Amino acid sequence: MASADLTHPNAIEPDEPQPWQRFFSFSVDHKVIGIQYLVTSFFFFLIGGALATAVRVELATPEVDFVSRELYNQLFTIHATVMIFLWIVPAGAGFGNYLIPLLIGAKDMAFPKLNAIAFWMIPPAGLLLISSFFVPNGAAASGWTSYPPLSLVNGQWGELIWILSVLLLGTSSILGGINFVTTILKMRIPGMTINDMPLFCWAMLAASILILLSTPVLAGALVLLCFDLMAGTTFFNPTGGGDPIVYQHMFWFYSHPAVYIMILPLFGAISEILPVHSRKPIFGYKAIAYSSIAISLLGLVVWAHHMFTSGTPAWLRMFFMIATMIIAVPTGIKVFGWLATIWGGKLRLNSAMLFAMGFVSMFVVGGLSGVMIASVPFDIHVHDTYFIVAHLHYVLFGGSVFGLYAALYHWFPKMIGRMLNEPWGKVHFVLTFVGFNLCFLPMHYLGLMGMPRRVAEYDPQFATINNLCSIGSYILAFSTIPFLINAVYSWVAGAKAPANPWNALTLEWTVASPPPEHNFVGQPVLKTGPYDYGVAKQGAVRKPISQLKASDILSGSTR
Amino acid sequence: MNVPSTILTLLMGIGLTLISLWAGQNYHLLLPVSATDVSSEVDRLFGAMLTIAAGLFVLVQGALIYAIVRFRQKPGDDTDGPPIRGNIPLEILWTAIPAIICLAIAVFSFDIYNSMGGLDPMASGAGSGMAHHHHGKNLAIAAPLDGSDNGALPAATQVALGLGAAPESQGKPPDLEVNVQGLQYAWIFNYPSLNGTVAGELHVPVGKDVQLNIAAMDVLHAFWIPQFRIKQDAIPGQPTQLRFRATKAGNYPIVCAELCGSFHGAMRTTILVQTPEEYDQWVASVMPAPESGETAANPAPALVATATRDLTDTEYLQSYSDRLGIEAQAIAQLTTPAAAQP
Numbered sequence: 034m035a036s037a038d039l040t041h042p043n044a045i046e047p048d049e050p051q052p053w054q055r056f057f058s059f060s061v062d063h064k065v066i067g068i069q070y071l072v073t074s075f076f077f078f079l080i081g082g083a084l085a086t087a088v089r090v091e092l093a094t095p096e097v098d099f100v101s102r103e104l105y106n107q108l109f110t111i112h113a114t115v116m117i118f119l120w121i122v123p124a125g126a127g128f129g130n131y132l133i134p135l136l137i138g139a140k141d142m143a144f145p146k147l148n149a150i151a152f153w154m155i156p157p158a159g160l161l162l163i164s165s166f167f168v169p170n171g172a173a174a175s176g177w178t179s180y181p182p183l184s185l186v187n188g189q190w191g192e193l194i195w196i197l198s199v200l201l202l203g204t205s206s207i208l209g210g211i212n213f214v215t216t217i218l219k220m221r222i223p224g225m226t227i228n229d230m231p232l233f234c235w236a237m238l239a240a241s242i243l244i245l246l247s248t249p250v251l252a253g254a255l256v257l258l259c260f261d262l263m264a265g266t267t268f269f270n271p272t273g274g275g276d277p278i279v280y281q282h283m284f285w286f287y288s289h290p291a292v293y294i295m296i297l298p299l300f301g302a303i304s305e306i307l308p309v310h311s312r313k314p315i316f317g318y319k320a321i322a323y324s325s326i327a328i329s330l331l332g333l334v335v336w337a338h339h340m341f342t343s344g345t346p347a348w349l350r351m352f353f354m355i356a357t358m359i360i361a362v363p364t365g366i367k368v369f370g371w372l373a374t375i376w377g378g379k380l381r382l383n384s385a386m387l388f389a390m391g392f393v394s395m396f397v398v399g400g401l402s403g404v405m406i407a408s409v410p411f412d413i414h415v416h417d418t419y420f421i422v423a424h425l426h427y428v429l430f431g432g433s434v435f436g437l438y439a440a441l442y443h444w445f446p447k448m449i450g451r452m453l454n455e456p457w458g459k460v461h462f463v464l465t466f467v468g469f470n471l472c473f474l475p476m477h478y479l480g481l482m483g484m485p486r487r488v489a490e491y492d493p494q495f496a497t498i499n500n501l502c503s504i505g506s507y508i509l510a511f512s513t514i515p516f517l518i519n520a521v522y523s524w525v526a527g528a529k530a531p532a533n534p535w536n537a538l539t540l541e542w543t544v545a546s547p548p549p550e551h552n553f554v555g556q557p558v559l560k561t562g563p564y565d566y567g568v569a570k571q572g573a574v575r576k577p578i579s580q581l582k583a584s585d586i587l588s589g590s591t592r
Numbered sequence: 593m594n595v596p597s598t599i600l601t602l603l604m605g606i607g608l609t610l611i612s613l614w615a616g617q618n619y620h621l622l623l624p625v626s627a628t629d630v631s632s633e634v635d636r637l638f639g640a641m642l643t644i645a646a647g648l649f650v651l652v653q654g655a656l657i658y659a660i661v662r663f664r665q666k667p668g669d670d671t672d673g674p675p676i677r678g679n680i681p682l683e684i685l686w687t688a689i690p691a692i693i694c695l696a697i698a699v700f701s702f703d704i705y706n707s708m709g710g711l712d713p714m715a716s717g718a719g720s721g722m723a724h725h726h727h728g729k730n731l732a733i734a735a736p737l738d739g740s741d742n743g744a745l746p747a748a749t750q751v752a753l754g755l756g757a758a759p760e761s762q763g764k765p766p767d768l769e770v771n772v773q774g775l776q777y778a779w780i781f782n783y784p785s786l787n788g789t790v791a792g793e794l795h796v797p798v799g800k801d802v803q804l805n806i807a808a809m810d811v812l813h814a815f816w817i818p819q820f821r822i823k824q825d826a827i828p829g830q831p832t833q834l835r836f837r838a839t840k841a842g843n844y845p846i847v848c849a850e851l852c853g854s855f856h857g858a859m860r861t862t863i864l865v866q867t868p869e870e871y872d873q874w875v876a877s878v879m880p881a882p883e884s885g886e887t888a889a890n891p892a893p894a895l896v897a898t899a900t901r902d903l904t905d906t907e908y909l910q911s912y913s914d915r916l917g918i919e920a921q922a923i924a925q926l927t928t929p930a931a932a933q934p
Contacts, residue, residue, distance in 0.1 A: 102854040176851050182828060183811040183852060271829030277812065278830065312665075313673040317683050342814060342849075343825045344753055344832065347710050354701060358694035365690040366683070372655050373682070378673035379665045390656055397652045401645040404694065408641065408701040410634050410708060413755075414821040417814060417849040481622045483818030485849040488857030492845070536670075567675035 059153065061145035062550060066152050067131025068448060071441075073152075074124040077159050081115035082510055084108050089472075089506035095493045105489040106174035107191070111162065113177035114195065117291065118202040119159045121433045125298035126151075126209045128440055129237045131448060133213060135541035135548060136231045138222030138557040143215040151208035158201035165194040176487060178284060181269040181277050185262055196259045203248045203255075203287075206294075210244035213237050224559055228322070231539050231563040232315065235322040236301025239329035243290040243297075246333060251287030254280055278344040285336035293332040295429060296396075297325060299436025300367060303389050305563075306443045307371055309537040310386035311378030314564040317370045324363035331360045341412045350409045357407035364400055368393060381535075384458025388439035391466055395431025399424055402477065417487075420480025426473045438465070438516070445523070446530030450547045453527065457519040464512035471505025539563045611650050616643025627819040627840040627865065630708045630758065634821040637704050644693055708822070709835050712756025752805060752831040754824040766803035766835060768796060774806070774813030774826035776852055777859040789878045794863040797871040798841045806832045814850035817863055825850055838865040 055065050056072070088108050091099040100108065130148065134141055142148045165172040170188025173179065173195035184192055217238045221230060258280065260266040267273025269280040308315045315321060337345055337353040345353075371393050380386060402424040406412045415421060438461075445453050475498045480486075484495050491499070533542040538561050544552060619639035626632045663673075705711065757764065771782040772794075783789040796802045806815055808826035815834065816823040819842075824834045848859035866874065 097857075102857075106851070106854060106856075174854075180812055180851070186811065187853070271827075274829075276829065277827065311663075311673060312671070314675055314677045316676065317678040320678070320683050320687075342823045344827050344830045346751075346753055347705075347715075350710070351702060351705070355698050358698050359691075361694050362687060362691050366687055368652065369686040370683075372652065372659075373676075373679075375659045375663065376655070377676070378659075378663055379669060379671065380659060380663045381665050382660065390660070394653055394656050397649065401648060404697065405638070405641045405645065408637065408697060409710070410701055410704040410821075411638055411641065413708075413823050414634060414818070416823060417816075478622055482624050483845065483847065485816070485847050485857075487851040490857040564677075565675070567672035 059149050061141070061149050063130050063134050063142045063145065063148060064448070064548060064552075066148050067127050067129075069152050070123050070127025070130055070155070073155055073159070074120045074127060077115050077119035078124075079513065080163065081112050081120055082513065084112035084115065086506055086510045088112060089503040091489055092491075092499050093503040095491050095496050095499075097489045100489075102489050103171060103174060106176075106187075106487070107166065107172040109487060110173050110176055110179075110195075111166070114162060114173075114199065115159070116429070117177065117295065118199060119155065119162070121295040121429060121437070122202070122206060122291070123155055124437050125240065125295065125433075126206070128233075128302060128437075128444070129209070129213055129240075129298060132233060132444070132541060133216055133237060134220070135544070135552055136234055136539055136563075137217065137220060137225060138540050138553060138559075139216065139220040140551045140553065142212050143220060144212050147208055148212050151205045151212070154201050154205035154208075158198045158205070161194055161201075162198040165191045165198075168194065178281075178288070179258065180284075181258060181261060181275075181280050182271065184258065185270060189262060192262055193259065196255045196262070200252055200255055203252050206244050207248050210241040210248075213241040214245065217241075222557060222559065228319065229559075229562065231301075232304035232318070232321055232325075233298075233301035235325045236297045236299075236304070239325035240294050240297040242326075243294050243329050243332060247287040247290040250283055254283035254287075257283075278340075281340050281343055282337065285339045286333075289336040289339060290329075290332045292428065293328055295433050296436075297328065299392065299433050299440070300325060302436055302440040302443075303371060303392055304367075305539065306385055306389045306439050307374050308564045308566060309443070309535050310381040310383065310389070311375050312381075312566050313374055313378040314566055314568075315370070316373035316376075317366070318564065320366050321370045324366045327363040328360060331356065331363070335360060338407055338412070341409050342416045354407055354409045358404060361400065361404050361407075368397055368400070383442070383455055384453065384462055385439050385442035387459065387462045388435050388442060391462065392432060392435040392439055395427055395435055395469070399427030399429075399431055402427065415480050417485055418480030419476040419484045419486055422486050423473050423476035423480065426469075426476075430469060430473070435465075438462075441520075443535070444541075445520070446534050447541055447546050447548070449524050449527075450530050450545075451523050451527035452530050452534065453523045454519050457515050461512060461515040461519065464508060464515065468505050468508030468510075468512050472502050472509055473505070475501050475505075538565055608647055608650055608654075612643050612647030615646035616640065624818050625840065625842075625844075626821070627838055627842065627844060628821075628836045629839050630704075630836070631819065631821040633704050633707055637700055640700060641697060644697075707758060709756045709758045709762075712758075712762050712835075714762075715752060715754055715756025715833055715835070752833040754806070754833040755822060755835055756833065757801070757835055758837070761801055764801075767800040768802045770794065770796075770802065770804050772804045772806045772815060772826070773809055774815065774848065774852075774859075775809035776811065777848070777855040779813075779815070779846060779848075779859070779861050786875060786879055791878070793861055794846060795871060795874050796838060796863065796865055797868055798838055798865050801835065801837050803835045804833060806834065811852050812850045813848050813852050813859070816847045816849040817844055818847065819844040823849055838863075841865050841867055841870075 055062075056069055058065075060066060060069075087100065088105070091097070091105055091108075093099075097105070130142065130152075133139075162172075168188070168190040170191060172188075172191040173184070174187045174191065175184040179192070179195065217230070217234050218227075221227075257266075257268040261268055261270050261275070267275040269275045269277050271277060304315055304321055335353055335357045337349055338357045341350050341353075375390070402420070406415060406421065406424060442453055442458055445451075479495055479498055479502075482495070484491055530546040532545050534546075535542070540557055540559070541548070543557065616639050619635060619642050620626075622642075623635055623638065626635055709715065756762070757766070769784060771784060773780040773782070778792065779794075781791045781794050783791070804815070806824055806826045808828045810828065812828070813826040814823055815826055819840075820836055820838070822834050822836060824832050826832060842865055844863050844865065846861045846863050848856060852859060864870075864874075
């Protein structure tokens with residue numbers, strides 16, 4: 034076994050406890066910034082969740098009875114915008130910030146000040162967005178897709194604030210992406226080749242490439258939309274010769290890759306968490322690493338599958354159908370690799386592991402429905418229905434959010450220096466799992482049977498099942514309470530965490546919990562590979578993964 | 593008792609296949625009534641995908657549950673598992689199988705899409721610039737300014753994207769054409785072949801090849817009939833179309849599927865798929881007996897060349913009210929402010 038190595042050369046005594054005020058300062062320490070990202074985005078997760086609950090209260094009955102139709106459209110628009118741009122994307126960046134320098138043995142990110150600037154764009158952008166509920170005509174109400182011409186004729190101020198807020202958040206994301214790519218490529222300790230780095234680094238690299246290639250296109254679309262909205266230009270406005278379909282192409286050129294920007298960091302986190310708690314090496318390191326890059330590149334050429342019923346010619350529909358289906362192959366490689374990692378291991382079924390396995394379980398459902406809706410004839414039926422709502426939540430909640438919870442349970446001891454409470458964590462997992470499936474599984478059926486999405490009122494034949502979904506959403510909303518209690522209590526008074534509570538092998542566990550200001554004293558030393566479970570005990574010099582031959586992999590040998 | 597693991601694997605494989613076949617067989621329970629000749633084809637595609645998805649679902653969830661039961665850490669056992677880093681033949685296998693499955697689904701989908709009329713060159717965008725000028729909105733951006741059409745420039749018509757004719761009726765005109773306009777928050781149906789009759793519900797005869805020319809007046813809408821499994825966005829400035837042959841008489845909902853504003857959820861109407869007798873009855877009820885001098889083939893409104901601003905509201909609306917069958921009295925009430933109110 035890999036023993037908890039207290040005499041590890043990287044391990045040093047923690048410094049004096051650092052003051053809490055630094056979390057409210059313009060700190061350039063990547064660990065402070067990482068926690069700032071995570072706490073801020075979790076705050077917005079709660080707001081987005083409250084908006085979602087209001088949507089489900091309205092949908093519990095077929096009539097419009099809880100909020101007005103206008104407010105209903107604002108609720109789901111801001112819900113989606115908050116969840117995407119203020120929760121999942123920045124939370125992934127938060128883990129990236131905290132973990133990347135530690136995982137590769139660096140003292141900080143490549144550009145610490147840029148890092149702080151990127152973070153400090155998020156709170157004003159988020160508060161701006163929430164405040165738009167209080168301007169004349171209310172917040173943006175044309176969906177997070179903000180398709181013109183509708184987005185040009187709804188409340189002007191709400192739409193303007195929405196555009197400015199998303200532009201700010203996109204800029205923040207681009208700055209973070211530059212930082213991640215540079216840090217991962219340039220700041221690894223000597224001896225760690227790109228094929229030796231932990232899989233989370235591969236995943237963040239793939240996500241950052243996507244951010245850098247696609248986010249500028251969204252920014253372009255939004256600036257032009259803003260001109261149409263405020264200056265009376267007609268880029269997308271058909272009454273002046275503009276083309277609303279061009280906006281859809283520009284929007285989805287970012288927003289489909291955005292799905293991978295939201296899921297890839299969690300693919301990486303799961304690839305770290307499963308080996309630690311299964312006590313086995315990751316199965317097929319290179320396949321999982323390169324499939325992240327494959328998903329990233331393929332993810333750039335699938336955007337028009339969101340437009341199969343729009344102004345898309347037949348040959349484009351066929352091209353994007355096939356390109357989309359090809360993405361299932363690298364994604365399948367990951368899922369099977371994770372299952373094979375678990376298989377035959379010695380599973381520690383703690384909260385982190387339960388959420389990680391829940392991630393695999395739920396993400397697969399979203400992946401299977403994803404292949405279905407890639408098929409043009411079937412998508413023509415279910416596009417813009419509750420089938421799509423179910424699919425996207427299985428990917429983004431069952432996938433990304435379960436992954437974020439798994440990562441929070443796994444790295445909380447390292448970040449805070451205290452352990453989370455396990456029984457409360459398990460209660461949290463059970464409530465989340467049950468509430469999530471009760472809320473979203475029946476939605477597949479609603480969509481197939483004919484219920485469109487983004488409606489405040491619907492055919493009464495769907496009332497019973499919608500009621501069921503709403504009950505699920507209440508359980509889901511309630512499930513955050515045990516987590517909040519657990520996190521707050523443990524942060525203040527939890528049991529002290531040792532440097533390496535999970536007996537993990539990546540570099541962050543070789544330093545104290547929480548790590549000292551510059552992470553490592555001197556140059557950290559790689560004693561084992563990141564996934565050398567079951568082989569490290571012999572104390573032999575490890576062979577880097579990059580030098581392993583196929584025969585070594587087959588025989589399980591690393592020497 | 594020791595059962596060889598190959599036998600166990602075989603049995604599990606058979607069980608998995610049976611479960612997925614059973615799930616795939618029952619796809620129709622998850623779908624509304626199928627009411628056109630190709631909607632059942634789409635359902636067959638869904639059934640096939642559901643069969644495969646059910647198998648993979650059971651495989652993955654089964655593996656996870658089995659792992660939780662069988663591989664959980666024993667109390668006091670702090671040792672690591674076996675150091676297996678990969679298995680290249682296995683990895684090739686699980687790369688190849690999904691690739692083959694996806695290829696098969698793509699080929700099947702392509703075939704179904706063709707039978708739905710998706711690849712009709714008149715509707716697919718493949719034949720842009722081809723003569724397709726008799727309906728839809730012609731935006732004559734590049735038309736010669738002097739108005740002479742000498743054939744030097746191709747007619748700058750926009751192809752109406754969407755679903756066209758099924759392969760067997762390609763090149764043939766549809767039996768019935770209806771112009772569909774989406775506006776906040778209603779669908780308006782206009783029958784050019786019935787003297788431009790306007791209706792708020794869509795009446796079509798069963799078994800006939802019907803083409804809808806779809807336009808949007810304000811924002812995006814989407815025309816969806818769940819029982820037909822067809823949907824197409826209505827796009828301002830871009831004509832689109834759907835073509836179908838309903839095979840099952842009945843009333844089905846027409847749903848707007850693209851967010852179009854506050855009352856998006858209320859933007860619904862009905863399609864009445866009628867037997868020939870019922871349809872003829874409806875036609876007779878909306879079509880006044882043909883008057884002398886006017887033919888059904890030439891429904892051009894007389895007002896087109898008139899300077900409309902010189903007309904009173906009542907005069908302007910006269911031709912429309914005649915065709916809609918609205919009493920002149922009702923129009924007067926609408927157009928006369930306050931005075932008509934009791």
